[in-house]
Amino acid sequence: MARVRRPGAKWWVAAVSVVGLCLTLELPAAYSQQSVAVRAGLVKGTLPADDPTAAAWATAPTSEFPLSPQVHWPVRITEVTAKTVKVRGLHDGTTVAILLEYQDPTEDPDDAAALEFMVGDTKAHFAHGQPMAQVEGGPVNIWYWKNKDGKGSDLGAKGFGTLKPHSHQDVKAKGVYQGGAWKVVFSRPLSTEHVAEDTQFKPGEFGSIAFAVWDGKKMDSGQPKEKGSEKAISSWWYFRADAPPDYSPYLYALLAVGLALGFEMALVRRLKKGS
Amino acid sequence: MGGVLVRPIILTVCIYLFLKFIVPILPHSAPLPSSLIFLYLMLVMSGSVLFATLSGESKDAFFQPILRFLTGESGGALSSARYLVLALFPILVGWQTYGSTASSDAPPAENRTIHPAPPGEYTGLSNPVPKTPENIMYGKGLYASRCAPCHGNFDGKGFASAGFTPPPANFKDPTTIAMLQESYLFWRIKKGGVGLPVEGMPWKTAMPRWELEMSDEDIWKVIMGEYDGAGQKPRTWDESE
Numbered sequence: 001m002a003r004v005r006r007p008g009a010k011w012w013v014a015a016v017s018v019v020g021l022c023l024t025l026e027l028p029a030a031y032s033q034q035s036v037a038v039r040a041g042l043v044k045g046t047l048p049a050d051d052p053t054a055a056a057w058a059t060a061p062t063s064e065f066p067l068s069p070q071v072h073w074p075v076r077i078t079e080v081t082a083k084t085v086k087v088r089g090l091h092d093g094t095t096v097a098i099l100l101e102y103q104d105p106t107e108d109p110d111d112a113a114a115l116e117f118m119v120g121d122t123k124a125h126f127a128h129g130q131p132m133a134q135v136e137g138g139p140v141n142i143w144y145w146k147n148k149d150g151k152g153s154d155l156g157a158k159g160f161g162t163l164k165p166h167s168h169q170d171v172k173a174k175g176v177y178q179g180g181a182w183k184v185v186f187s188r189p190l191s192t193e194h195v196a197e198d199t200q201f202k203p204g205e206f207g208s209i210a211f212a213v214w215d216g217k218k219m220d221s222g223q224p225k226e227k228g229s230e231k232a233i234s235s236w237w238y239f240r241a242d243a244p245p246d247y248s249p250y251l252y253a254l255l256a257v258g259l260a261l262g263f264e265m266a267l268v269r270r271l272k273k274g275s
Numbered sequence: 276m277g278g279v280l281v282r283p284i285i286l287t288v289c290i291y292l293f294l295k296f297i298v299p300i301l302p303h304s305a306p307l308p309s310s311l312i313f314l315y316l317m318l319v320m321s322g323s324v325l326f327a328t329l330s331g332e333s334k335d336a337f338f339q340p341i342l343r344f345l346t347g348e349s350g351g352a353l354s355s356a357r358y359l360v361l362a363l364f365p366i367l368v369g370w371q372t373y374g375s376t377a378s379s380d381a382p383p384a385e386n387r388t389i390h391p392a393p394p395g396e397y398t399g400l401s402n403p404v405p406k407t408p409e410n411i412m413y414g415k416g417l418y419a420s421r422c423a424p425c426h427g428n429f430d431g432k433g434f435a436s437a438g439f440t441p442p443p444a445n446f447k448d449p450t451t452i453a454m455l456q457e458s459y460l461f462w463r464i465k466k467g468g469v470g471l472p473v474e475g476m477p478w479k480t481a482m483p484r485w486e487l488e489m490s491d492e493d494i495w496k497v498i499m500g501e502y503d504g505a506g507q508k509p510r511t512w513d514e515s516e
Binding site: 243 | 342345346361364365366368369370371372373376377378380382383424425434435436437438439440466468469470471472473476477478479480481482483487488
């Protein structure tokens, strides 16, 4: 049968391309999310768990989070020194290290910083795991560092006024003050025996993390500018210790390409036979 | 030859352009999520295929250009396009397979309900405080000292708002207090973020539990000041309802 080509026959192909382009543009956007997480990469060498200035930190991606004055609890503050905190993470498969960096014009003995985590799968309010009216909340695990203590503390809380040190102290911390900024590194084994009190890190899985910073500058009253619940805080963000590389998705993709090619060839052959 | 295909394609493109660029500029509208646009386009294309294949004749008219293209009978410049499509299809399948099997760097998706249903005792309450200029002014004063640090000039951009996620509500936005009753605001202010049900993710919100620091009467005055300052009116039931 003779075929007659019409002059406009090509433009429906162009139109198909436009529709395809529309879908291609929409599909990735439909499933993409804003980055709101700290990712701790897996290192093969030595983990800089006690060195906030180690060169290895330059290899870790940096996340930056805004901080607010603590206004949730009645003993509140309206102006804080630290406006943002930069966070990096690394782990070596057994220990995780998290580095905080934030601006502070003066080095003071009462300068302090903290990380907060949920414990287990139970949701906990970011303000010290305080009780919620309609949700049974869980405790929070707090890693605390104060300049004059020179070490990290492993704490737990389930509501304001319940903060207390754990009987086991698994957290280490070290701070270095350089050029008007603090660099504080916290470290702890990825998992501990105290699953009811300590957050546990499962590589590849996201958990919640929050930050707090205190400017310990002495005021005329003799009291630190920021203390207790008067501090700079964030609400919950996400944290993940990266899993070891997994190459199986590449294998699955190759297999899928092969299957699609086979399907395509069989289809075209059948269509040609049919026509 | 491709005439039967042209109409559904033009229809799909027009609907995409309408959803993407026209809907967001309509009054009281907002940009549609990409996932919703994608769903609508898929529905339009499915409907077009169904319509085009209702009869044997229309089915042939619809599929013949596609078959000729795939078998290379179209010839000319379409041959190059055919090779391109045949090469892109397996690549797209491989890319999708990789995307669905590789672990994602994105944190878990959150489906937080912004305005969850209030407890029964907080539905249908009327503001018992007379709406006088003095009471409104008093409420605005309380707002300035208690609420403005986070909610700012009724726009959700107070100096203390930056670190909180979800961000403080923007009362000038027509999708916040303008679509809520005063009794709803009374519940949210009195019980704070920790009073939300699970779908509101109370563990994330910084809204204080103001019943610890304000009387009920003051909360009602704050509500009046809030609506007045934001230039909004509370949602009310019509008399006919």
